[in-house]
Amino acid sequence: MAFRRASFAGGLIIMLALSILSASAGSPLPTSAEVGKPAPVFSLKDIAGKTLQLQDFKGKVVVLEWTNPNCPYVQRVYRDGIMPAVQKAAVEKGVVWLTINSTNTGHNDYETPEALKETYASWKAGFSSFLLDSDGKVGKQFDAKTTPHMYIIDKEGKLVYNGAIDDDPRGGKDQKENYVKAALDALMAGKAVAKSATQPYGCSVKY
Amino acid sequence: MPVSLMPTLLLSVMAIAAIMTTDLSSHRIESASPVASVTLSTPADDFSRPFDAVIHLTLSPDWYLYWTNPGDAGMSLAAEWHLPEGFQAGDLRFPTPEKIVHEGIVAFGYYDDLIILCTLTPPAGYRGGNRDTIRVDLDWLVCSQSCIPGKASLAMALDVVPARRIAAKELADRFSRQAPGDLADAGIKAGTAHATRTDSGLIIQVPLTKSVDDFYPETIHDSVIDHKRITVGENGITIPATPYEASTIVKSISGLAIVKGKGYRLQTRVEYQ
Numbered sequence: 001m002a003f004r005r006a007s008f009a010g011g012l013i014i015m016l017a018l019s020i021l022s023a024s025a026g027s028p029l030p031t032s033a034e035v036g037k038p039a040p041v042f043s044l045k046d047i048a049g050k051t052l053q054l055q056d057f058k059g060k061v062v063v064l065e066w067t068n069p070n071c072p073y074v075q076r077v078y079r080d081g082i083m084p085a086v087q088k089a090a091v092e093k094g095v096v097w098l099t100i101n102s103t104n105t106g107h108n109d110y111e112t113p114e115a116l117k118e119t120y121a122s123w124k125a126g127f128s129s130f131l132l133d134s135d136g137k138v139g140k141q142f143d144a145k146t147t148p149h150m151y152i153i154d155k156e157g158k159l160v161y162n163g164a165i166d167d168d169p170r171g172g173k174d175q176k177e178n179y180v181k182a183a184l185d186a187l188m189a190g191k192a193v194a195k196s197a198t199q200p201y202g203c204s205v206k207y
Numbered sequence: 208m209p210v211s212l213m214p215t216l217l218l219s220v221m222a223i224a225a226i227m228t229t230d231l232s233s234h235r236i237e238s239a240s241p242v243a244s245v246t247l248s249t250p251a252d253d254f255s256r257p258f259d260a261v262i263h264l265t266l267s268p269d270w271y272l273y274w275t276n277p278g279d280a281g282m283s284l285a286a287e288w289h290l291p292e293g294f295q296a297g298d299l300r301f302p303t304p305e306k307i308v309h310e311g312i313v314a315f316g317y318y319d320d321l322i323i324l325c326t327l328t329p330p331a332g333y334r335g336g337n338r339d340t341i342r343v344d345l346d347w348l349v350c351s352q353s354c355i356p357g358k359a360s361l362a363m364a365l366d367v368v369p370a371r372r373i374a375a376k377e378l379a380d381r382f383s384r385q386a387p388g389d390l391a392d393a394g395i396k397a398g399t400a401h402a403t404r405t406d407s408g409l410i411i412q413v414p415l416t417k418s419v420d421d422f423y424p425e426t427i428h429d430s431v432i433d434h435k436r437i438t439v440g441e442n443g444i445t446i447p448a449t450p451y452e453a454s455t456i457v458k459s460i461s462g463l464a465i466v467k468g469k470g471y472r473l474q475t476r477v478e479y480q
Contacts, residue, residue, distance in 0.1 A: 034406070034407045035407065035449070036406060036407070037406070037407075070353055071353075071354060072348075072354060072355065072356045107352060108352045108353050109352070109353055136310070140310075140311070143311075145279040145280050145312050146279070146280045163431065169282060170282070170285070170346065194452055195451045195452055196451075196452075197408070197431050197449040197450070197451060198431065198451050199426070199430075199431045200280075200431075201280075201282070202280060203280060203281070203348075203350065203353070203354040204279065204280035204281065204309065204310075204312045204314070204350075204354075205280075205310075205312065206352070206353075207309075207310035207311075207312075
């Protein structure tokens with residue numbers, strides 16, 4: 001009984017010490033993506049080999065777009081002009097658009113940076129940067145499930161959208177609701193994002 | 208006109224006697240495709256009352272098709288029926304799927320082959336004997352390492368060809384062994400589910416009279432289900448979900464409770480705490 005009480009007290013002291021230590025170090029950085037909470041910070045190289053960090057874009061709205069050029073859903077949204085249109089409109093308004101590829105190097109769908117550059121140029125993509133995440137670390141931080149899978153981070157670094165590009169997974173709708181465009185329009189107007197989480201569609205991310 | 212029907216229609220035009228029954232009910236796909244064959248048939252011999260249409264897809268090894276809820280990614284098979292005047296088609300009925308998890312991404316699907324049934328109901332007083340044709344356009348996504356979308360247009364005449372009927376009956380029998388039962392068949396009852404709001408969405412808790420091995424949910428309208436965080440235990444089933452909007456209300460939960468490898472249909476309404 002005495003032993004248990006002593007070890008309990010000892011445990012309490014350790015916990016107190018640890019919490020003092022971590023409080024002085026600042027609150028822990030988020031390691032997973034939840035709408036309404038600060039987005040995980042990350043650092044990745046772009047296709048030119050330059051390192052970019054999410055923190056570089058504080059004060060700007062940032063869109064993250066998970067992609068894989070060998071996924072038929074990605075092919076469709078690019079070839080039909082859906083993704084390039086939203087990218088261009090967003091970037092014109094000062095949004096930072098980061099397209100990310102988390103395909104692992106051993107996968108059938110893996111493409112070299114040179115091939116990626118060529119493909120997305122042929123599709124007239126309008127992203128700010130194309131980032132390579134072939135070990136899947138950032139994809140897993142954000143729990144990116146599909147290609148495409150979209151995230152929007154506001155100027156304060158808070159995640160405000162997680163989900164699909166639009167409401168048309170099969171590509172057959174005449175009138176499509178573009179969730180990303182609607183969310184960006186809301187942010188620009190200083191309004192809250194109404195649909196902050198939607199079911200993303202596409203092929204699974206090829207970790 | 209769908210390209211797939213052209214060769215078979217050409218053949219039927221050339222055939223003089225109806226004895227040479229050209230099989231419009233199957234679609235031979237190029238051997239390179241992961242979907243080796245797709246057929247449409249029926250075990251019915253009486254079309255004056257509701258009967259089942261049987262869709263059968265066979266797959267190359269390591270390729271899979273998706274359930275009605277594909278999971279975190281993928282796309283379920285969809286059908287668009289083109290029916291004679293007055294006919295109605297019910298919902299597609301899928302067998303109990305497998306849960307396929309890769310790198311934390313959950314899918315519900317089928318390897319090797321997939322049998323889907325659909326009840327077709329003729330109009331009142333339908334006598335048949337007109338050799339009416341049932342047509343269906345299928346749309347799917349088949350995946351292995353990569354994913355390939357696919358389509359097929361199939362047709363079947365409403366006539367009885369004994370050999371085809373026997374083959375269709377074998378498929379329908381196999382389907383009935385793979386089809387989910389009702390929760391009551393497993394001796395289990397589900398109570399009203401309770402939804403609790405959290406920072407990140409909802410936790411939906413389904414109380415059960417007995418524990419189950421797993422739960423495969425059907426999609427919830429306007430809500431994202433966190434499939435890999437679904438848990439089963441003493442208290443029943445716990446499902447984390449995020450509604451699209453703050454105002455979205457989840458009214459009910461449906462899905463398959465899995466007990467010893469078999470699926471049982473569960474449906475219960477949801478009450479908010």
